[in-house]
Structure formats: C-alpha cells, structure tokens
Amino acid sequence: MTPTRLSPRCHHRADPDCQPITAHAYSFSKFDARFLSPEYNPSTRTDEGLFLMRSICQLKFLAWLGLVGLVSLTSIAHAQSYPVRPIKAIVPYAAGGFSDQASRVIAEAMSRNLGQNIVIENRAGGGGRIGSEAVSKMTPDGYQLLMTTNGTKTYMAVVEKSLSYDPVNDFTPISLVGKYGLLMVVNPSVPAKNLPEFLAYARDAKTKGKINYASSGMGSGLHFAGELFNAMGKTDMVHVPYKGSGPGMQDVLAGVCQVIFDGAAKPQIDADKVRLIGTTSSVRDPRYPDIPTLSEGGLTGYDLTYWVGIFAPKGLPPEIQARLNASVKTALAEPDVQRKLNGMGMTLVGSTPEQMVQEIRTETAKLRQIAAQIPGGVN
Numbered sequence: 001m002t003p004t005r006l007s008p009r010c011h012h013r014a015d016p017d018c019q020p021i022t023a024h025a026y027s028f029s030k031f032d033a034r035f036l037s038p039e040y041n042p043s044t045r046t047d048e049g050l051f052l053m054r055s056i057c058q059l060k061f062l063a064w065l066g067l068v069g070l071v072s073l074t075s076i077a078h079a080q081s082y083p084v085r086p087i088k089a090i091v092p093y094a095a096g097g098f099s100d101q102a103s104r105v106i107a108e109a110m111s112r113n114l115g116q117n118i119v120i121e122n123r124a125g126g127g128g129r130i131g132s133e134a135v136s137k138m139t140p141d142g143y144q145l146l147m148t149t150n151g152t153k154t155y156m157a158v159v160e161k162s163l164s165y166d167p168v169n170d171f172t173p174i175s176l177v178g179k180y181g182l183l184m185v186v187n188p189s190v191p192a193k194n195l196p197e198f199l200a201y202a203r204d205a206k207t208k209g210k211i212n213y214a215s216s217g218m219g220s221g222l223h224f225a226g227e228l229f230n231a232m233g234k235t236d237m238v239h240v241p242y243k244g245s246g247p248g249m250q251d252v253l254a255g256v257c258q259v260i261f262d263g264a265a266k267p268q269i270d271a272d273k274v275r276l277i278g279t280t281s282s283v284r285d286p287r288y289p290d291i292p293t294l295s296e297g298g299l300t301g302y303d304l305t306y307w308v309g310i311f312a313p314k315g316l317p318p319e320i321q322a323r324l325n326a327s328v329k330t331a332l333a334e335p336d337v338q339r340k341l342n343g344m345g346m347t348l349v350g351s352t353p354e355q356m357v358q359e360i361r362t363e364t365a366k367l368r369q370i371a372a373q374i375p376g377g378v379n
Contacts, residue, residue: 082142082320083116089145089310092131092152093216094124094244098180098264098344102308103147105340106177109331110324118145124243127217128152129163136170140315142324146171150307151221154363158371159219159378168360172316173353175328177308178346181281182225182261184294185274190258195278195297202235213237213259214248221306222248224367224378225261225280231374232299249274263306263345280304285345308346309356325353 091103100122107118123131128151135146153167165171190211192198202211213229215222218241230237237259242248245262252260253273261280266287268274278294279285282303294302310328312321329350331337341348351359371378 082323083114085143086117086119087114087143087145088121089118089147090121090123090131090135091147092123092125092128093149094242094246095122096246096249096264097216097244098262099147099149099308100244100246101264102177102341102344102346105337106308106310106328106331107147109334109337110327113330114323114327120147122244125217127156127215127220127223127241129156129160129165129217129219133164135311135313136165138313140172140313140317142312142316142320144313145174145324146311148309148311149221150309150360150363151216151219151224153309153360154367155221155224156219157364158367159224167364168357170314171311172314172321173356174310174312174321174324175353176349176351176356176359177310177328177332178341178348179305179307180263180344180346181279181283181285181293181305182222182263183265183269183279183285183288183345184225184229184259184261184277185252185265185269186277187252187255187258188272188275189255190275192277193275195292195294195299198277199233199235199298202233202237209236209238211235211237211259212240212257213261214240214242214245214252214257215260216245216248217241217243219378221304222261224371225304226259227374227378228302228304228370229261229294229299232302266343266345280306287343287345307349307359321353 089103089107091100093099100120104120107120111118123134125131128148132146132148132152135144138144156163157167186192186198190198190201192201201207213226215226217223220241222245223239223241226237226239229235240248240251240257242251245260245264248257248260249262249265249268251257253268260274265274265276269276269288276288276291278292278297279288280294280302282293282295282305284291284293284296310324312324332341332348332350338348
C-alpha cells in the first residue's frame with residue numbers, strides 16, 4: 001500500500017485534502033525503523049511523523065479510556081455479585097456477652113438477605129482492642145467485618161493512650177445497629193436492694209476496698225462505667241478485667257466478684273441469680289420500668305449509653321459499603337430481629353456511615369470531658 005500523504009493543514013476538517021485518520025491511512029512498515037532510530041529528530045517531523053504522533057496519542061487515550069471503563073465495570077460487577085462466599089465477622093469479646101449475642105442476631109438476619117452466611121469469630125482480649133486491631137489490618141474486600149461496641153471506638157480512644165489503631169480512619173463504617181444502657185447488678189450476697197443501700201454498703205469502713213467489679217477488659221466501656229461510679233459515688237470498688245462480659249458475669253455468679261455493669265444480664269436478673277441496682281443510661285430500661293437509673297437513684301448526672309456497630313477495614317469499595325449498609329437496614333426491619341434486640345434492651349437505629357462517624361466524634365469528645373472529672377483517670 002502506498003502511504004497516503006496528509007496535507008499540512010489536515011487539522012482543519014474543512015480542507016478537502018484532509019484525510020480521516022484510520023487504521024488504513026498509513027503503512028507503518030515503511031517508517032518503523034526511521035522513527036525509532038536515535039538519529040530521528042521530532043523537531044523536523046514530516047507529515048508521516050505528525051500522523052504517527054497523533055496516532056500514538058489517540059491510541060494511548062483510547063487505552064486509558066478502556067482501562068477506566070474496565071475498572072468501573074469490574075467494580076460494578078463485583079458489587080452486584082457480592083457476596084460470593086461466606087463472610088467472617090470478628091466480635092472482639094468472648095462468647096456469651098451482650099455484643100456477642102446482639103452480633104449473632106444481626107449476622108443471622110444479614111446472612112438471609114445477602115444470600116451468604118456471616119460466620120462469627122470471637123477474638124477476645126485487651127478490652128476488645130485485639131480483635132479490632134486485627135480487622136484494621138485485613139483486606140478490605142467485604143469478607144472481613146468487625147461487629148463491636150463503642151467500647152473499642154470511643155471509650156478506648158479516651159482511656160488508652162497508645163491505641164494501636166485509629167477508631168475512625170483505620171476502618172470503613174457500615175452502620176450503627178442500636179443503642180442500650182448497661183445494667184448494674186450485684187451478687188445476692190450483697191445486702192443492698194437499691195442504689196442508696198449499695199452506696200452505704202460500699203462506703204462502709206468494713207467493706208471499702210473489698211468489693212470487686214468485673215469488666216470486659218482494661219479500657220472497655222464496662223471499665224469506664226465502674227470508674228465513673230467510683231468517682232461519683234465516692235466508693236473504692238476494685239476493677240477485675242476479663243476478656244468479655246460473659247466470663248465476668250460467671251465470676252459474679254460465683255461470688256469472685258460482687259458487681260458488674262452488663263447489658264446482657266436480664267436472664268440472670270429474671271432467675272434471681274443477681275440483683276438489679278440501676279441502669280447506666282439517662283432513661284429507664286423499658287424491661288424494668290420500676291427500677292430507677294443510677295442518676296435517679298443518687299448519682300445525679302450519671303449517664304453512659306452504649307451501642308453496637310458494624311465496620312470493615314479501611315478502603316472498602318463504596319459499592320460494597322452501600323450493599324452492607326442496606327443489608328443491615330433490611331435486617332433491622334425484620335419483626336423477629338426487632339423482637340430479639342428490643343428484648344435485650346436495645347433501641348434500634350440503622351444509621352448511615354456518615355452518621356456513624358459523627359456519633360463517634362461527638363461521643364468521644366463527651367467522654368473526654370467526663371474522664372477529666374475522674375480523679376486519677378480510668379486505669
């Protein structure tokens with residue numbers, strides 16, 4: 001094929017000599033060596049060189065468009081097909097506690113609407129920091145999630161000075177599931193039927209410093225609740241940390257510890273295995289409307305609310321984040337899920353990711369103010 005000469009003015013489309021640049025407009029075989037030669041000077045380019053440079057630019061642009069389109073289509077297809085295998089959800093506390101029970105209820109419902117099982121893995125220790133840190137380092141592909149409480153987000157951010165992860169920036173927020181207050185319960189051997197009686201008992205010289213309270217770990221929300229109680233109630237309860245509220249409750253039942261602040265204590269209360277003293281939140285637990293809050297009972301201003309939320313590692317594709325957020329809201333709309341979680345004393349939320357981040361920031365600021373009022377801090 002004889003090379004087609006392009007007019008020097010071929011960039012003007014009105015020029016009758018202008019030839020459209022097509023795959024057959026030039027025979028590359030006759031100039032490859034010349035234009036690849038070290039002696040070739042682009043400043044003295046011919047029409048052939050001009051055509052080559054334009055063609056290369058067009059090919060690069062088309063290749064870039066193709067790559068962008070391929071990535072976009074791949075992301076959309078991935079989100080539409082997600083999930084294609086079971087999902088692992090880390091609960092950073094021992095089995096049997098409030099967060100574990102609530103997580104299993106929501107995970108079961110999400111499994112139904114996602115079409116894949118969500119498998120709970122309890123990775124306890126460090127008040128929840130061990131499991132949380134592990135998730136922060138996992139692959140953000142939607143197959144590793146964190147189902148946790150604000151203990152590992154806001155309370156630990158205030159208490160732990162060398163936290164190994166950023167509660168906000170190292171995770172992708174999915175949704176806040178629901179809020180609840182802790183139930184302060186005591187072993188039946190404690191001769192107190194209400195908060196005023198307990199405060200008198202705990203302040204007595206014979207028992208001061210001899211009452212143990214269990215928590216789900218150093219720096220956890222339960223730990224914070226106990227230290228705030230000590231500060232406001234002028235008591236000296238001794239902190240005994242566990243890997244979750246479940247093991248802590250077992251030692252309260254056994255008499256090793258006398259007190260625990262536990263959102264999942266209803267079965268033990270109803271079975272008269274522990275005695276309810278009050279609730280940590282500003283409103284009474286609807287399951288026990290006759291039991292005053294700690295603030296109403298004598299510790300005016302005592303108000304700690306807790307929540308369960310779902311996160312993924314940092315960098316989760318927005319399409320999968322949206323898919324999981326929709327799954328949570330669908331699950332919370334199920335009457336059976338509402339019955340179970342409401343039965344645990346939880347007020348259901350189902351937030352957007354943005355609302356969840358704002359909740360963390362606002363609550364952390366509030367807790368820092370509270371912690372500053374605790375002599376010696378929370379330790």
